[in-house]
Amino acid sequence: MSKKTPVTISDIARRVNMTPVTVSRALNKPDLVKPATLARILEVAHELDYVPNAFARSLKRSESMIIGVITASVDNPFYSEMIKAISREAKTRGYTIMLVDTDGSEELEAKAVDTLLSYRVAGIVLSPVSDEPAYQPVYLSRLSNGDIPVVQLDRALPASPFSHVVLDNYHSGLKGARYLLAQSPAMGRMLVLTGPAHSRISEERLKGVKAAIAGSGKPVQLDVFAGDYTLEPSHQSTLDYLRDHPLPDAIFGFNQLITLGAMKALRDRDIAHHSVAICGIDRLPFADIFGIPIACIAHDASLAGSSAVKLLLERIEDRHLPKAQVVIVGELENGVGG
Known part of the structure; x- marks a missing residue:
């Protein structure tokens, strides 16, 4: 099947037996055209399925x-x-x-x-x-x-x-860590899964976490694994961590996909998600539907x-x-x- 050629202003002009200038004026400045002429041009444009070339028009108008x-x-x-x-x-x-x-x-x-x-x-x-x-x-x-x-x-x-x-990354890290500290009065170890190590977002969120721990006065061991903002690196980092360490008291994921990656690793190890305090940054999509209301620092x-x-x-x-x-x-x- 041959590809249909786009209809042009010239095609409409030939059909209505008018000049392309008149057709163009009718389509772009209809108030300058007689009502009967405008009605005829619009009728034929509709019959031919004419679609204006917005890109060409923007070039011509410099907008x-x-x-x-x-x-x-x-x-x-x-x-x-x-x-x-x-x-x-x-x-x-x-x-x-x-x-x-x-x-x-x-x-x-x-x-x-x-x-x-x-x-x-x-x-x-x-x-x-x-x-x-x-x-x-x-x-x-x-x-x-x-x-x-x-x-x-x-x-x-x-x-x-x-x-x-931008997001208020420092206070997101601070609020999330404070929540986790409150869930485990005897917290000894917190696993934090970040984005790229040198990302300013990661750095600001991590500063907030460290400030919360310092303010708590608790001797918390902070274990930080950098990755990116996708699911699989955090999934693998959490699996590696669980292989080499006991279950942490808390897990903090620096975005939705990172948090989901950590929860996937817990499932792979047959560890119930409610057996460890978990907080993420931004809502887990559809988690509430499945009865898994994971704590998060939510941004609009x-x-x-x-x-x-x-x-x-x-x-x-x-x-x-x-x-x-x-x-x-x-x-x-x-x-x-x-």
């Missing part, structure tokens, strides 16, 4: 109604919630999002930036693959010197000039996503607005006695 969204992983449930909120908020202002999942690849992230710039998007919501101090992507200077507004979400590139929406992912779009739209309208920061605070949920 776009597309917001680019670059995310490191749509597999992360927290990111999925943020993306849904970004899309909803953008729609209320007449924008459409163009989503690119880099799957944690620096190369794909650089290509994503190039692609969005080539489409002349109105702005970009960027969640970089890394927030480590050493990560200085090649596209950073191009975005910094360019005319397209950028807002970073969740992760922020070091020393970047862009506004950003929808608020994070919508806040990023609002910051971006403000900067699309006024390119001279100063750099801004929004911090999403997390709160304890499902805590026993919390």
Whole structure:
């Protein structure tokens, strides 16, 4: 079956026996066309299934109604919630999002930036693959010197000039550790499963954990295993830990997938999840449905996503607005006695 050729303004013009200029005016500035002429053109456009070329129109007008969204992983449930909120908020202002999942690849992230710039998007919501101090992507200077507004979400590139929406990572670590300490008055050992060791998110959350332990006055052994923000590394780290150590008094996972990886390891070893105090950062998806209300420090992912779009739209309208920061605070949920 041959591929259907897109209908153009010229095709409509031939059918109605008018000039392409008249058809274009009817489709783009209908108030300048006689009602009878407009009705005929719209009727034929509908019959031919005409779809406007939004990209071509944006090039001609030097404007776009597309917001680019670059995310490191749509597999992360927290990111999925943020993306849904970004899309909803953008729609209320007449924008459409163009989503690119880099799957944690620096190369794909650089290509994503190039692609969005080539489409002349109105702005970009960027969640970089890394927030480590050493990560200085090649596209950073191009975005910094360019005319397209950028807002970073969740992760922020070091020393970047862009506004950003981030989580209150220090206090998330602090609140989670305090909850776990309260669950085990005689706590001797806490297993903490983090993201990348040099990630600023991991470092801030770990600072909060250490501050909670120091404030408790308890001689807690802190065992830290770094991985990434996916399930399998934490699953393997927990299995390795359980092989070489007795069951810890508490387990703290630094995101949803990390916490799920630890719980999977407990199941593999036939250890009931309620036999050890567990806390994660952000809600476990659908856990309550199965009667497993795991304690967590929950952040409002929808608020994070919508806040990023609002910051971006403000900067699309006024390119001279100063750099801004929004911090999403997390709160304890499902805590026993919390």
